[in-house]
Amino acid sequence: MDGAVCKDDNGNLFFGSQNGACYFNPEHIIENVQIAPVKITNIKSYDNSNPSSKGTIVPITNNKVELSHQNSTFTISFSVMDFSQTPQVEYAYTMEGLGKTWFETGDENRITFRNLEPGEYTFKVKAKMRNQPWGNKFTSLQIIIAPPIWLTWYAKLLYAILIILILFGILRFYKRKLALESRLNLEHHQHENDQKLNNERLRFYTNITHELRTPLTLILGPLEDLLADKTLSPRQANKISIIRDSANRLLNLINQILEFRKTETENRKLKVGYHNLALLVQEIGIKYKELNQNAEVNIHIQVDTQDTKLYYDHEIITIIIDNLMSNAVKYTPKGDITLTLASNEENGVKYTTISVEDTGHGISKESLNHIFERYYQGKGKYQASGSGIGLALVKSLADLHQATIEVESEVEKGSKFTLKLITENTYPNAEHQVVKEVHKSEENNEQTISIETEDGKPIILIVEDNRDIREYVRSSFEEMYEVLTAADGKEGWDIAQNQIPNIIISDIMMPVMDGIELCRHIKEDMRTSHIPVILLTAKDTLQDKEEGYAAGADSFITKPFSARLLNSRINNILENRRKTAGVITSIPETESEQENIENERKNLNKLDQEFLDKVTAIIEENLCMEKMDVAFIADKMCMSHSTLYRKIKGLTEMTVNEYVRKIKMKKGMELINEGKYSLAEISDLTGFSSVAYFRQCFKDEYGMAPTEYLKRKQN
Structure with missing residues (x-):
């Protein structure tokens, strides 16, 4: 009947009524059916490098699955345990680790995940009957995707250690860099200070040398004057000679100290020129022959060729030979000393050698290895007094000259020192100079x-x-x-x-x-x-x-x-x-004489040339002026009378009046050669008071009268 309610024994409504009749309601039957639990049936993994592969079933152990990073693409299949419910079941899943959202798949019971990052995930799945609400029951599966070896914890630990080591290395390098820069700056400043100190030391030694040489000048100068006095008795002359020799020894020692200090502080620079070494060797050898006062010692000079031209430092070679020769003289009381210049070739290299050989006491084997050390003095019975810096100076100068110094010696038979220069060495890093030298011949002209x-x-x-x-x-x-x-x-x-x-x-x-x-x-x-x-x-x-x-x-x-x-x-x-x-004031008669005069004028100082040109121009511009004296020219030159006088005297060896007359005579000669003027006209043009005075001056200048000069010219 209408409005009737149909219930079961438990009071659940499962019948409906319509027109007073009860009927069966199937929805009410479904709501009361319990959903079977969801079970994960299998997991199939795939190789990431080969997606088309059929896949591999992965076993599930203790509800946990472990996959490698190469198999991070996989498919999870699941289903309820009651197959009769399968047509009415709906599923939902979530993957913790990717998110917490639940995704409904309907009746689809297979989920594929692609290229998951290494890590730990939890897959959860639940099910419900169609038209039923979602419950809280789910099935879970822990999925562990192992990282590649380079992302494992021990790899990361290694990375961390490496990074720490790298940072430590960078910090240490940076610290060392700062320390090195600080040390370099300190060394640079110290080097600058040392350089300044060395310069000050060198300046001090130079000043001391200067101060020592000054009293030596006052000793040696008067001694030389006394020795030149022929009225001295031989006994007095001998004593003065001893004093002079001692003063010269002191001077040589001072020079050695200065040279040694220069080489020690590297202030000595190599300055070479292309000269004939044979001339220098002969000059030094002759000097020692002349100074030799020991009749029992013979000094010989042997030069293979008189033309031995090469690059060398004149001063350094002179110091080396002087030291070797003085040592040979000192240790050779009797016998021969030979200074030799020779050329030889070793291993395809040409050498020029300078050797000093003596037949003196010689050097012991114990001392031979130390003779070039500074301040070293042997302990032999023939050891003479000295400073011990002579041969050290020789070695330093030889090294500076890129040469080698060798020694051969035998006790009681003598010694031989050999300086070897590379003949074709041009010394590109040295200063190449042509030194203006004063010849010793000047010293002999008195x-x-x-x-x-x-x-x-x-x-x-x-x-x-x-x-x-x-x-x-x-x-x-x-x-x-x-x-x-x-x-x-x-x-x-x-x-x-x-x-x-x-x-x-x-x-x-x-x-x-x-x-x-x-x-x-x-x-x-x-x-x-x-x-x-x-x-x-x-x-x-x-x-x-x-x-x-x-x-x-x-x-x-x-x-x-x-x-x-x-x-x-x-x-x-x-x-x-x-x-x-005399040359620049002469009147040329030929082209060669004129060229000679011009060359001599070029040798004058530029200011001296300008001075002579100005004075000559003033005289020529006022040639007809009869009284051209010092005052007139000095006023034109803006100079005092005495300054002008001494200037002209110093340059021409003439007084001002003589120079004026010289210029006038020169102009008179030119006018006579032109043949256009009479003697009276020439006399007026050149500023002479009369023809007779012109004739007299002309004769004094050229040794003949103007008429005689004209006759000779016509002939």
């Missing part, structure tokens, strides 16, 4: 030259800060010259400008203004540029000489020196100036 000044005597200016040397030079020359003195370069420059001396002798190392600067001032001023300058120096090196020659110095004399040597040098310089003056 002719006194008189260049007359207004006062009748040549004027010499001595610039020296040491009063004793200044007085020694002044007293030595006061009879022949008018001697002016100055205590420093500044005072000397003031005197040179006011007095215009004929020659200046200056020390280099002086307060206020040194000799190099004084020389530069003199050569760069037109009033004084013609004055020859001789520099006195205790620094006898090529570098010092080059600096002096660059400043315009005419000559160098090394302290200590004798008055005779200085006088000889002065005479040579003044004689050369006199010859040059």
Whole structure:
């Protein structure tokens, strides 16, 4: 009936009513059916590198599956245990590790996961009957995908250790780098300080040497003068000679100390030139032959060829040979000493050898290996007193010259030292220079030259800060010259400008203004540029000489020196100036004479050339002026009368009036050669007061009257 309720015995409604009749309701039957539990039936894994493979069933152990990283693609199959419920079952799953969301698959009971990352996952699946709500019951499966070996925990530990080690290494490297940079900076500063200290030491040694050479000058100079005195008795001369020899030994020792210090501090630089080594060897050998006072010792010089040209440092080779020869003389009381220059070839390399062989006491085997060590002195019975630096200096200089020094010796039979130079060595890293040398022939010329000044005597200016040397030079020359003195370069420059001396002798190392600067001032001023300058120096090196020659110095004399040597040098310089003056003021008659005059003028200082050109131009522009005196030319040149007078006298060996007349005569000769003018016209054009005076001057200049000159020319 309508409205009737149909229930079962438990009170559950499973019948419906319609029109009062009950009928069966199947939905009510399904709701009361329990869903069977879900079971994971199998897992099939696939190789990632071969997706088309059929796959491999993976066993499930204790609800856990382990897969390798190469099999991270797999399919999970699951199903309820009651197959009768299968058509009405729906599934849902989640994969913890990828997310927590549940995904419904409907009646699909197979899920595929592709390329999962290594790690641990939990697969959960649950089921429900269609139209039923989802319950809380699920089945889970733990899935472990093993990482590759490079992602395992021990690999990561190794990575961590490596990273730590790398970081540690980087930090340590950076720390060492900072420490190294700090050390390099410290060493750089220390090197700079050492260099400064070495320079100061070298400067100190140089100054000390200078100070020691100054009193030696006052010892050796007067000794040389005394020995030249023929009135001395032989006994007195012998004593003075002993004193001189001792002073020379002291001087040589001072020079050795300075040279040794230079090589020790690496301040000595190699400066080579292409010269004939045979000449140097012969020169040194002859010197020792002349100085040899032992009649029982014979010194021989053997030179294979007189033309042995190669690159070498003149100063270094001289020092080496001097040391070897002096040692040979010292240890050879009787016998022979042979200085040899030879050439040979070893292993295809050409060598030039310099050897010093003696028949003296020789060197013991114990000492032979130590003789080149600094300050070493043998203990033999023939050991002479010495500083022990001579052969050490020789070895240092030989190494600097890229040469080798060898020694052969036998006790009581003698020794042989051999210096080997590579003949074809051009020394690309050395300084190549042509050194302006002063020939020793200058020292032997003692002719006194008189260049007359207004006062009748040549004027010499001595610039020296040491009063004793200044007085020694002044007293030595006061009879022949008018001697002016100055205590420093500044005072000397003031005197040179006011007095215009004929020659200046200056020390280099002086307060206020040194000799190099004084020389530069003199050569760069037109009033004084013609004055020859001789520099006195205790620094006898090529570098010092080059600096002096660059400043315009005419000559160098090394302290200590004798008055005779200085006088000889002065005479040579003044004689050369006199010859040059005679050439440049002569009137040429041929083209070769004209060329010779032009060459001599080129040898003059540039300022001196300009001076002569200006004076000559002033005279020629005012040629017809009858009274052209010193005052007129000095006013045109903006110079004082005395300065002009001394300048012209120093350059031409003529007074101003003589030079004016010389220019006028030269112009008169040119006018006569033209043949356009009479003698009276030429006399007027050249500024002579009368024809008779012109004839007289012409005859004085050329040795014949103008008419006689014309006749000779016509013939």
